[in-house]
Amino acid sequence: MNGTLDEYQLEDIARDHRIGAGVFVPFVIARLQAESGASEATLTVRLRDVGGAGEQQRQLRLFWEASSAQKQPLGVQERTVTEWAAYGIACVVLARYSQIQVSQVAGDGDRFDYWVSDGEREYGLEVSGTTTDEVETRHRAKVRQWRENPYGVDGCVIVAGFARREVICSYHRFEEEVQ
Amino acid sequence: MNHQLSQDISRAGLDAAFEADEARKSNLILEARLLREQGRDDEAAAGFARAAQIEESLSRRCLEQGLVEKFFVHRFSAASCWAQAGNFYQAIELCDELLARTDLLVGLRQRIQIYVHTLRVRRAHLREELALETVGD
Numbered sequence: 150m151n152g153t154l155d156e157y158q159l160e161d162i163a164r165d166h167r168i169g170a171g172v173f174v175p176f177v178i179a180r181l182q183a184e185s186g187a188s189e190a191t192l193t194v195r196l197r198d199v200g201g202a203g204e205q206q207r208q209l210r211l212f213w214e215a216s217s218a219q220k221q222p223l224g225v226q227e228r229t230v231t232e233w234a235a236y237g238i239a240c241v242v243l244a245r246y247s248q249i250q251v252s253q254v255a256g257d258g259d260r261f262d263y264w265v266s267d268g269e270r271e272y273g274l275e276v277s278g279t280t281t282d283e284v285e286t287r288h289r290a291k292v293r294q295w296r297e298n299p300y301g302v303d304g305c306v307i308v309a310g311f312a313r314r315e316v317i318c319s320y321h322r323f324e325e326e327v328q
Numbered sequence: 329m330n331h332q333l334s335q336d337i338s339r340a341g342l343d344a345a346f347e348a349d350e351a352r353k354s355n356l357i358l359e360a361r362l363l364r365e366q367g368r369d370d371e372a373a374a375g376f377a378r379a380a381q382i383e384e385s386l387s388r389r390c391l392e393q394g395l396v397e398k399f400f401v402h403r404f405s406a407a408s409c410w411a412q413a414g415n416f417y418q419a420i421e422l423c424d425e426l427l428a429r430t431d432l433l434v435g436l437r438q439r440i441q442i443y444v445h446t447l448r449v450r451r452a453h454l455r456e457e458l459a460l461e462t463v464g465d
Contacts, residue, residue, distance in 0.1 A: 167347060168354040172362070218352065225365040233362075245463075252339075255352040256405035257412070258443045266399070270336040271398070299439035303335045323335050 151179035173237030197319035235278025273304030380409035
């Protein structure tokens with residue numbers, strides 16, 4: 150494990166991806182703001198075959214402007230807050246630890262949530278969030294779902310665990326996984 | 329070429345205007361999904377319809393550039409957006425058009441077959457519900 154603390158300004162996801170990822174910012178804050186007025190959180194990020202072979206563990210200090218927090222209720226169900234917060238965390242992790250950007254929203258039948266790109270090629274990205282401790286279990290379930298993608302593309306699976314403040318980001322090659 | 333061995337989708341040669349339209353449709357879909365979650369169904373449907381039109385345009389441009397797999401991505405997404413806008417006719421037509429192609433990825437063909445079957449079942453349920461609503465008229 151690397152002992153250094155990485156940093157990222159949450160609002161930068163709007164700049165670092167091709168879609169309007171700024172829409173996720175208030176959802177991330179809603180899930181990470183342990184107390185009113187807090188403007189940062191530290192996450193444990195487990196990278197699997199991302200930025201190097203094998204698993205690396207990083208500590209990420211995520212910080213934001215107080216004005217970015219939603220003053221009014223978000224007007225959606227709690228599960229939606231969690232899911233959209235996870236989308237925001239996925240944008241953070243990809244921007245901080247990979248060379249790929251979220252390029253577009255995926256369709257309903259694609260079996261993943263977003264298309265990501267290195268500029269020349271596109272891959273699938275499946276994202277999920279949980280407020281329970283079952284981060285590994287959820288991650289395994291989402292990898293299984295990603296394997297069902299009808300395009301046979303390689304891709305990433307990112308699960309954000311808000312109770313544990315832990316994120317798993319893994320890269321998968323379709324050919325190796327589907328035998 | 330064995331399309332089933334595809335491991336990524338090429339976007340070679342696509343210009344900034346294409347990327348801008350791709351971002352615009354993504355933002356429309358995100359906004360529409362949020363509106364739907366907030367119970368604002370009419371506004372959500374309008375957003376999905378606008379996104380569907382952009383997806384159709386993106387798919388045509390991919391085909392013109394020979395990016396067949398990316399054409400499939402945008403065409404199927406257009407069908408999905410039309411379905412979410414409530415336009416089953418357009419959604420089913422696009423799915424049938426894809427299913428008629430001999431070069432469709434095997435996995436995608438299976439997915440579209442399931443999807444279009446679901447659409448037809450729901451359309452039939454809707455027709456029955458509407459008939460019940462008007463039975464006393």
